[in-house]
Amino acid sequence: MQLFPSAGRGLHRTDAREYLIRHAVLIGCAYPRQYAAAISSDKMVQDATSRWDNSYDGLKQSLTIQSAIVSGLDQDGQTLRTLMANSSAAVGSLQAQQSGNELLALQIKQSLQTQALMATQARADTLRAAEQQASSAAAKERFTRFIGDGHAYTSGK
Numbered sequence: 001m002q003l004f005p006s007a008g009r010g011l012h013r014t015d016a017r018e019y020l021i022r023h024a025v026l027i028g029c030a031y032p033r034q035y036a037a038a039i040s041s042d043k044m045v046q047d048a049t050s051r052w053d054n055s056y057d058g059l060k061q062s063l064t065i066q067s068a069i070v071s072g073l074d075q076d077g078q079t080l081r082t083l084m085a086n087s088s089a090a091v092g093s094l095q096a097q098q099s100g101n102e103l104l105a106l107q108i109k110q111s112l113q114t115q116a117l118m119a120t121q122a123r124a125d126t127l128r129a130a131e132q133q134a135s136s137a138a139a140k141e142r143f144t145r146f147i148g149d150g151h152a153y154t155s156g157k
Contacts, residue, residue, distance in 0.1 A: 044138050051131040058124040065120045069113045079106055 083106065087099035 039141070041142075044141070048135065048138060051134055055124070055127045055131045058120075058127040062117075062120040062124040065116055069117055072113075076106065076110065 080103075083099060083102050087096065087103065090096040090099050
């Protein structure tokens with residue numbers, strides 16, 4: 001079950017809101033708080049595999065975005081130097097205002113990149129925490145199935 005889009009596809013703000021609302025139930029199914037005794041071991045393994053895949057995809061997307069931002073830093077630095085030179089050499093208020101707008105646009109671009117980075121990192125962290133919690137619930141159920149009611153290991157006296 002794929003909970004989130006792949007790392008190669010961007011997720012826009014309006015799409016993200018609708019996407020999260022639609023998939024809230026799926027997240028609850030993929031990351032249960034506890035397992036019932038009727039759930040088969042195969043189903044628990046499938047759920048664990050699905051959770052691991054989702055966590056992996058979240059971390060992969062986070063690394064992809066981090067890499068894209070880092071690879072653009074040199075270009076942004078060069079753009080900033082060019083804009084600063086243009087601003088210093090501006091003749092008249094219109095050129096100065098245009099240079100200011102271009103500098104502001106670069107700042108907004110970097111702010112949006114920071115927001116994207118924070119969102120993907122938070123998503124990866126949340127998926128990892130949910131996976132750990134669900135894995136703990138699965139482990140508790142496996143332990144209960146192994147031990148049973150506890151009477152099998154008491155002395156027969």
